[in-house]
Amino acid sequence: MSLRLRLSCLCLFLALTVWNELSAQQFQLTAEVRPRTEFRNGFKTPTSSGFDPAFFTEQRSRLYFDYKEEKFTFRLAMQDVRLWGEVPQIFKEDIGSSFLSEAWGRYNLTDKFSIKAGRQIISYDNQRFFGGLEWAQQGRRHDALLLIHEDAKKRTKLHVGLAFNADDDRPEPVYLQAPNANFYTTPGNYKSLQYAWFHKDFAENKGGISLLVNNATLQNADSTSSNKQTFGIIPNYQFGKVKVAADLYYQSGKVGDRNVNAFLAGVNATLPTKLTPVTLGVEYISGKDDDDTSSDITNFSPDYGTNHAFNGFMDYFFVGPANGSVGVLDIYFKTKWKVGKGALLFHGHEFMTGSRQLNGEGQQLSSSMGMEADFVYVRKVSPAVTFHVGASALYGTDTLLELRPGNQKFNSWAWTMVTFKPVLYKSEEDKKKKKK
Secondary structure: OOOHHHHHHHHHHHHHHHHOOOOOOOEEEEEEEEEEEEEEEOOOOOOOOOOOEEEEEEEEEEEEEEEEEEOEEEEEEEEEEEEEOOOOOOOOOOOOOOEEEEEEEEOOOOOOOOEEEEOOOOOOOOOOOEOOOOOOOOOOEEEEEEEEEEEEEOOOEEEEEEEEEEOOOOOOOHOOOOOOOOOOOOOOOOOOEEEEEEEEEEEOEEEEEEEEEEEEEEEOOOOOEEEEEEEEEEEEEEEEEEEEEEEEEEEEEEEEEEOOOOEEEEEEEEOOOOOEEEEEEEEOOOOOOOOOOOHHHOOOOOOOOOOOHHOOOOOOOOOOOOOOOOOOOOOOOEEEEEEEEEEEEEEEEEEEOOOEEEEOOOOEEOOOOOOOOOEEEEEEEOEEEEEEEEEEEEOOOOHHHHHHHOOEEEEEEEEEEEEEEEEEHHHHHHHHHHHH
């Protein structure tokens, strides 16, 4: 379906909604336009001498329809993602990517139990393993069923998620029954998913703890399947003025005929000061030693997380396949200042390998891979408009250049982004005006 047809259907839906004066508690229409311009000179991987920097603008545009009544919540979000200039001024074909970002409904069976089904964001805790990836213009979505129990009095939440994926490129008989009818070919996705997430808030707002169990069923090339499990514990606690947060994940199971044995461990402490909060932390993500001749997968994979938020904003690690099976040890410092009517964020990182790596002659490489500095300035000029400006620099070592393509140690990235997100219509406000 073309974007124009989709938008026409949405406008018709809105018109009918307003015309009939919904009896729902709330109906809201929100728009979002978010262009981001980037200058990349060594983003994700070191650049090389003679290479020209990349410069482009990518834009995301969305329409959110949110409907809510006493026991039912519904969201429909349409999205278009495109590069400026990819479509000529006069055109017949739309080259941009227009698709359904979210389409889900949630029904409250009781005041504690609910079900939620459809295409949706699955995001928990600090988004290390499950996250919406909203930095990326397209985001990350799952087609899933959630069974939800939330008890405000006990301060507990339990979510159970289920998903089973199928291809759409086969004729109808295959959907009925046939040899290999359930063979799944969509790249970069699981065949099925089952998970449980439990969270408990401690008394007096002292912190909380989350537990995660996830099983992903993966399609093998020979029509069989394999299962990979991830187990996580994510606690945080307030010790006086110091807030300590940690996460520990372990992965097991199989991918194809290879055993999985990998882990992630991280901890950080945040201390408020008179000028700014200061966070010191360390995160270790296991890798695979170069001289490990086994077929075991020992490099941890944060499969569905918002990985841009971790290990530096230049995305050298775990955003795409750039880091391979090296793993990483990340020692970091984070802080944030108020600057005028906005805020300036600074992150500093020192990166080391998460495994033993060798050069072409079989000699062990130094573990140091480099250092990165990230600056981001954010200013909200109105409830609907926010500006971001960012600049990052990474200085890589000989080890990094040995492990990655490229020959330049100094790499940089700069970007600016403006987000327009107005609420176009809200039924509650109109009803209040009518009552007056």
